[in-house]
Amino acid sequence: MRSIFILSILFFSQFLCAQTEISGRVVNVKGKPVMGANVFIEGTYNGDTSKEDGSFSFSTKASGERTLLVSFLSFKTTRLPMLVSNMKALNIVLKEDLNALDAVILNAGSFQAGAASKVSVLKPLDIVTTAGSAGNIIAALQTLPGTQVAGESGRLLVRGGEAEETQTYVDGLRVAQPYSASVQNVPSRGRFSPFLFKGISFQTGGYSAEYGEALSGVLLLNTEDEAEQNKTDISLMTVGLGIGNTQKWKNRSLSVNASYINLAPYMLVAPQNLDWNKPAESISGEAVYRQSLKRGLWKTYAAFDASRFDFNRESVELESKERIDLKNNNFYLNTSYLGNFGDRWELNTGLSYGYGTNHINYNTTKINNSENAFHLKLKVSKRFSDHIKLSAGSDLFSSKFDETIEQPEISTFISDFHTNIGAIYTEADILFNKNFALKLGVRGSYNDYLDETRISPRLSMAYKVSNSSQFSFAYGDFTQAPKADYLKYNEELSSEKASHYIVNYQFNKDNRFLRLEAYYKKYRDLVTYNGNENSYLTALQNSGDGYAGGLEVFYRDGSSIKNLEYWVSYSYIDSERKFKNYPVQTTPNFVANHTLSMVTKYWISNLRSQVGLTNTFSSGRPYNNPNQDSFMSSKTKSYNNLSLSWAYLLSKQKILYFSVSNVLGTKNVYGYEYASSADSNGNFRRQAITPTADRFFFVGFFWTISDDKKTNQLDNL
Numbered sequence: 001m002r003s004i005f006i007l008s009i010l011f012f013s014q015f016l017c018a019q020t021e022i023s024g025r026v027v028n029v030k031g032k033p034v035m036g037a038n039v040f041i042e043g044t045y046n047g048d049t050s051k052e053d054g055s056f057s058f059s060t061k062a063s064g065e066r067t068l069l070v071s072f073l074s075f076k077t078t079r080l081p082m083l084v085s086n087m088k089a090l091n092i093v094l095k096e097d098l099n100a101l102d103a104v105i106l107n108a109g110s111f112q113a114g115a116a117s118k119v120s121v122l123k124p125l126d127i128v129t130t131a132g133s134a135g136n137i138i139a140a141l142q143t144l145p146g147t148q149v150a151g152e153s154g155r156l157l158v159r160g161g162e163a164e165e166t167q168t169y170v171d172g173l174r175v176a177q178p179y180s181a182s183v184q185n186v187p188s189r190g191r192f193s194p195f196l197f198k199g200i201s202f203q204t205g206g207y208s209a210e211y212g213e214a215l216s217g218v219l220l221l222n223t224e225d226e227a228e229q230n231k232t233d234i235s236l237m238t239v240g241l242g243i244g245n246t247q248k249w250k251n252r253s254l255s256v257n258a259s260y261i262n263l264a265p266y267m268l269v270a271p272q273n274l275d276w277n278k279p280a281e282s283i284s285g286e287a288v289y290r291q292s293l294k295r296g297l298w299k300t301y302a303a304f305d306a307s308r309f310d311f312n313r314e315s316v317e318l319e320s321k322e323r324i325d326l327k328n329n330n331f332y333l334n335t336s337y338l339g340n341f342g343d344r345w346e347l348n349t350g351l352s353y354g355y356g357t358n359h360i361n362y363n364t365t366k367i368n369n370s371e372n373a374f375h376l377k378l379k380v381s382k383r384f385s386d387h388i389k390l391s392a393g394s395d396l397f398s399s400k401f402d403e404t405i406e407q408p409e410i411s412t413f414i415s416d417f418h419t420n421i422g423a424i425y426t427e428a429d430i431l432f433n434k435n436f437a438l439k440l441g442v443r444g445s446y447n448d449y450l451d452e453t454r455i456s457p458r459l460s461m462a463y464k465v466s467n468s469s470q471f472s473f474a475y476g477d478f479t480q481a482p483k484a485d486y487l488k489y490n491e492e493l494s495s496e497k498a499s500h501y502i503v504n505y506q507f508n509k510d511n512r513f514l515r516l517e518a519y520y521k522k523y524r525d526l527v528t529y530n531g532n533e534n535s536y537l538t539a540l541q542n543s544g545d546g547y548a549g550g551l552e553v554f555y556r557d558g559s560s561i562k563n564l565e566y567w568v569s570y571s572y573i574d575s576e577r578k579f580k581n582y583p584v585q586t587t588p589n590f591v592a593n594h595t596l597s598m599v600t601k602y603w604i605s606n607l608r609s610q611v612g613l614t615n616t617f618s619s620g621r622p623y624n625n626p627n628q629d630s631f632m633s634s635k636t637k638s639y640n641n642l643s644l645s646w647a648y649l650l651s652k653q654k655i656l657y658f659s660v661s662n663v664l665g666t667k668n669v670y671g672y673e674y675a676s677s678a679d680s681n682g683n684f685r686r687q688a689i690t691p692t693a694d695r696f697f698f699v700g701f702f703w704t705i706s707d708d709k710k711t712n713q714l715d716n717l
Helices: 002-018 137-141 264-269
Strands: 020-028 038-041 047-049 055-060 065-071 078-083 090-094 110-114 166-170 173-175 197-203 217-223 231-237 240-248 252-262 275-292 296-313 322-341 345-362 365-383 388-407 411-433 436-447 452-464 469-480 496-509 512-528 541-557 564-578 594-604 609-618 639-651 654-661 671-674 686-689 696-706
Touching (some): 020 038, 047 055, 065 090, 078 090, 173 322, 173 345, 173 365, 275 322
Parallel strands (some): 020 090
Antiparallel strands (some): 038 065, 065 078, 197 217, 231 240, 240 252, 252 275, 296 322, 322 345, 388 411, 452 469, 469 496, 496 512, 512 541, 541 564, 564 594, 594 609, 639 654, 654 696, 671 686
């Protein structure tokens, strides 16, 4: 026993003798000490954290040539290979990491939501939790500045532009039919469920050269890169039911969800303003497959829906109601790959396909149309240094449209056209330092159907004035082919054009975010026609123009009051257009000069509840009254909608959810329809365009079954 004790003492003495003292100091490029830097020998647990004066010291039994690693947030990690015996009195200079989170961000005209964004204005999927949106991404986006309330269409109207001027992309690939089927003055919804998306980027102008064929905005939806766990989501609602499941394996995962919606039971309890023969009914589903490869990620996304409705509507032209019957089928598929190769090279490529059909009956008139749309994308990027990144890419958009309009005993109109739009672009991201960044790009496109070539330059820059605030500027030219409703009647048209100018100020500190933005947009070559409506009898031409300018304010606060998050947005817009059948340049009938929205979410711990409140107000919109001499001189009354939601946690994974839109029952009016001819008294009859229901009630039960036994659907309600 004595000998064992002596041997232990000798071994311990040898151990002490083998220890080497490591020491030094960590400073930045200006020689100032860096406190809190991690300093350690690679492959060991031996290390220290730098003190207030930048100094560090620790002991190690490592010997020979090893690597000393020094890391700290917002600085590049420094690797120092050397003999351990020489790691004494070191002076280590850390260089700033120009890609760090606190670097300046190019964000003029952009709202980001998601964990991948450097500054997330909204939390992941947060925008779809707003009261009154009912999980509809498009409805929730209408609470952000730059958008207009579009209750009669349900679509995104951005900064004085029509709905067709904003394009939707999933994982970088265009969606040709982003909205559910609808008819005039009956609102549609966005086709996509929020459950499968990790982040949203809403570009209200001045966007990258990577995107084209959009005059006003781009909505970018990004699916989840990796599933966190196996889970099942079950939804039982007053309007239908849904189920979703995610399965995760070692390097791949699959998520699917399906839903069935039928408004018939709901109508028995809460009748709407429409005379339904068959209330809206739909079945839809989505799936995303993810595969992690050696050098990248491959994803495939697919979505389908089939819907129909049948109702009778009052007509200002007819003594009796007109019957409208619609059947729609839609399918969307995309597959994409994002990966690295070589030295700092990145490849992003993919293909999308969309197919949609509509069968519509207006009394005896039958309209059947279909669209096949492809998008092929290839983009390569090279980071030459921390300061410069160059990107180049190409797009091919191919679309085939067919339509037949049958009017028994009168006429049959058949139209079809096939367009191919090829585009190439290049863009440079230059980060001069952490305070100043520049993006410079150009996009060229050729449309074979219109036989035209367009060149569109893009520029954006940002300058950081403090740790929490910055200024941004963006400019760009944008072109877009006329919509199918015009091209099917005239193939001699040319693309419509717009130029954007944007100035932006942003402040972000302590979970408080302020964004101020001013913009001006100039339109050229807008499509015009004569007569009351667009048809093959009208003279379509690119003789229109216009402008839109405004100021927007967005403020979000998630820290001033415990358990309360809220945001306030305000938009002022001054816009005039000469387009469609407008005889002069004037404010379009979908533009309200002032829009104000407030969204709040409050968590009540004692009640295990989240209460949401959304209020949206907008000033009156112009409309043309043919009983008056001047064009578009009348305005609707102001719009106001107060919506309420309440989510109660029955248990960690079971939620009872209730919401009601337009709690106050405000009689909102979107505009008026007038008869095309005067009556015997010389007056033109009219009827108001109003919501399909004064209020909408929703009750749902949501149950999640997951590996961690605590995940729920609260963030998606």
